[in-house]
Amino acid sequence: MRVTIEKTEKDGKIxxxxxxxxxxxxxxxxELKNAxxxxxxxxxxxxGKRITQNPKNKVVILRGKNKLFTSGSDLKQFNHxxxxxxxxxxxxxxxxxxxxxxxxxxxxGVINGPAMGAGFQLALACDIRIGTPNTRMGMPVGRLxxxxxxxxxxRIADLIGKSRTMDLVYTGRLLKPYECYDLGLINYLLDDDTDVNHYAIELGKKVMEQSPASLLAVKKALSFSNPTISIPWETGLDNCVDAFDFPEGVSAFVEKRKPNFKRR
Structure with a gap:
């Protein structure tokens, strides 16, 4: 296991x-809502750049300390x-x-608390988001x-549409957990009794069981609908199956076993 800490002012760290x-x-x-x-x-x-330098990394989990995600940028710094x-x-x-x-x-993304402003954007940059009763999401930028x-x-409109995006900015309101779930801003809404970090690990393990080629291909394909995203890996999108993972996946299905996909 390797742990890296980037120190920042006032003891904030990544x-x-x-x-x-x-x-x-x-x-x-x-102490400052992970601002x-x-x-x-x-x-x-x-x-984020360092993650891709380790070929052993297969799934990324982004979270905040304690029952928080991030309230966004530290607004006090903007005063200066x-x-x-x-x-x-x-x-x-x-x-x-x-x-x-x-x-x-x-x-x-483990959204176990407020995700506002730029924090909301960071949450939406994740492929899958897990919410809890502590989740709050919004874009209260109008007063600023x-x-x-x-x-x-x-990023917001792609998930909830033009009118709802405007509503969030026009009113500055924060969405409650069930609203976030109903709108598709979070994929899973857990209850108080569920350990969200453990749930994220188990979900990540399930993701790791899938073909890496399939995972990367769908991410690459969906990025075409958004010109602001560019996935820097080739995926062989001219073909509909992967030369390594497809034969293994079919064999495993026929043999009623878990596939042993080629790790890249």
Whole structure:
């Protein structure tokens, strides 16, 4: 097992734990609802890039410390920034978010708390999201004079549509857990008695049982509908089956056993 910690100001940190095929990324600044500073966003981007350098990593889990995800960016820092510096800060956020969005691996977000603003965007960059009774999601940017760029707006609209996206920005309201689930913003809604981190690990193990070629192909194929996403791996999309995984998958089905897919 390898654990990497990126230190940031006021003890906020981004940690990466790599073990058993998992790359587990944790946002750790619970005293401030895991709000990310510019430095933390940059650390998050670098951690995301590092994940692909370890060929043993098969599934990524992104989570926040304690019963939190992230409330988004640390807004206090913006009080000391010029307009140019604020725009640069949003560019850094987008780079970090898109780094996880473009990972050529399945990503699972553990949304065990508020995911607001840029934190909401980071949650939507994950392929699958697990929610709990603590989940809250929203885009309360209207009171701050923040204007959403195309990437930010499209991530939301692709899931819930144009009108609902406008409603979130127009009203600044936060969605309750059942609303998030009904709208497809979270894939699984757990109860208080379920350990969300254990659930995420078990879900990740189930994902690992699937053909890596199939997983990557669907991620690549769906990215075509969104020009802001570009998965940097070739998948052989001209073919409908993988030369290695397809014969093994069919054999395993006929023989009533688990497939032993080729790990890349």
């Amino acid at each position: 940690s990466l734990q790599e073990s058993g095929g998992f790359a587990i990324v944790t946002i750790n600044r619970p 990310l500073t510019n430095r933390m966003w940059n650390d998050l981007k670098e951690v 920034l010029s307009i140019e510096e604020a725009n640069d800060a949003f560019r850094i956020m987008e780079e970090a978010i898109s780094t996880f969005e473009r990972l050529p691996l399945p990503t699972i 004079g923040i204007t959403l760029n195309q990437s930010f707006a499209r």
